[in-house]
Amino acid sequence: MKIVPLSDVPQFADQIIDWQWRAFGEASSRAFFASVVNSSLAGADFPVTFVAVEAGRAIGTVGFWRCDLISRQDLYPWLAALYVDESARGKGVSEALQQHVIAYAQARGYPRLWLWSTFGGYYERSGWLPQGEALEYPDKPVKLYYRDL
Numbered sequence: 001m002k003i004v005p006l007s008d009v010p011q012f013a014d015q016i017i018d019w020q021w022r023a024f025g026e027a028s029s030r031a032f033f034a035s036v037v038n039s040s041l042a043g044a045d046f047p048v049t050f051v052a053v054e055a056g057r058a059i060g061t062v063g064f065w066r067c068d069l070i071s072r073q074d075l076y077p078w079l080a081a082l083y084v085d086e087s088a089r090g091k092g093v094s095e096a097l098q099q100h101v102i103a104y105a106q107a108r109g110y111p112r113l114w115l116w117s118t119f120g121g122y123y124e125r126s127g128w129l130p131q132g133e134a135l136e137y138p139d140k141p142v143k144l145y146y147r148d149l
């Protein structure tokens, strides 16, 4: 498996948009995820979309975003939109994608990385520290995590 920026493998953009939309979106929000993913191809510092590729197939994705929680714009950058294809789960692909973003953020000199999740007990296993709850727009309580780099 290798992990590369989406700009190296743009043929997987539609696949990643569909994964994000189905995992994190509402019925009508495919265009929202298309905007995030397509804007990550513009060459700006944020957002960056990474893709895990194995045997010529995309098996997972993760984002490095400027903002993933509009109620907490004091916090950045974020590890966001982590997704592993169902056929590839339980083999540590998620861990590898997390480590890739951690190293990427570290190499750019950021002192701290953030993420939020609707579930607990998972990210703690990879060394993320809980930082209480926050609100996903407009009123969904979520768990906030960080790690120092």
Ligand SMILES: CC(C)(COP(=O)(O)OP(=O)(O)OC[C@H]1O[C@@H](n2cnc3c(N)ncnc32)[C@H](O)[C@@H]1OP(=O)(O)O)[C@@H](O)C(=O)NCCC(=O)NCCS
Pocket: 023, 081, 082, 083, 084, 085, 088, 089, 090, 091, 092, 093, 094, 095, 116, 117, 118, 119, 120, 121, 122
């Ligand atoms: C969460 C996810 C990225 C994990 O990918 P993965 O490559 O299978 O991860 P790993 O192999 O490192 O770890 C698998 C572990 O994650 C746990 N896990 C997955 N989803 C979970 C959830 N919703 N709640 C708690 N634990 C969860 C599995 O139970 C498994 O635990 P085990 O090791 O005790 O069996 C993947 O299940 C996924 O894409 N889910 C849908 C999208 C999503 O929820 N993304 C995270 C948003 S914060």
